[in-house]
Amino acid sequence: MKNQPSIEQALQTLKENGLKYTKKREAMIAYLAKANRYVPAKELHEYMSEEYPGLSYDTIYRNLHDFSEIGILEETELNGEMKFRFHCCSHGVEHHHHHFICTICGKTKELSICPMDFFQDQLPGCTIESHRFEIFGRCEDCQPV
Structure with missing residues (x-):
């Protein structure tokens, strides 16, 4: 499987953070790694x-939050619903980046440009501790006909 090393890294991260390995957790991680997009808990x-x-929705949601x-x-709110995506850095991408997120299918595309340099210049004397920047729209596959 293409994502196997990153799945193994994720399972190791579970262990390092005191979360027990289970087949269910591995299946959840594998599904999200393969999807490579933001996925709602319901899906x-x-x-x-x-x-x-018999696996409860609450169990799924609690695990997603823990992960x-x-x-x-990574998590984002899209159309009033939390959605989750296998972390890009789990795929070996260690550079700072942001995402374009399709509002229809949840597919994501990495953006290598960060607008923070512009904002830092606009906030003299301030210290920015973190930020989040996402662009939402329709991907090429979800354009209206």
Whole structure:
């Protein structure tokens, strides 16, 4: 599997952060790594329920939140719903970047330009501690016909 090394890294990160390895957690991570886009918890729950009937939505959501807290996943709010994506740095990309996110399918594209230099110049004497920058729109596959 193409993403296997990064999945293994994510599983190691679970262990390093005191989260127990389970087949369910591995399946969740593998699904998100393969999707390579922002995925709603509901979609992941539907997928996981096929293999693990009776698995609760709350369990899925709690794990997604935990994975996000330890840096395995990125999260964003899109159309009033939290969505989750396998962290880009888990794929070996260690550079600072932002994303274009399709509002229809959740596909993402990396943006290598960061607007923070402009904002830093506009805030003399201030210290920026963090930032988040995302562009939302329709990808080439989701354009209206």
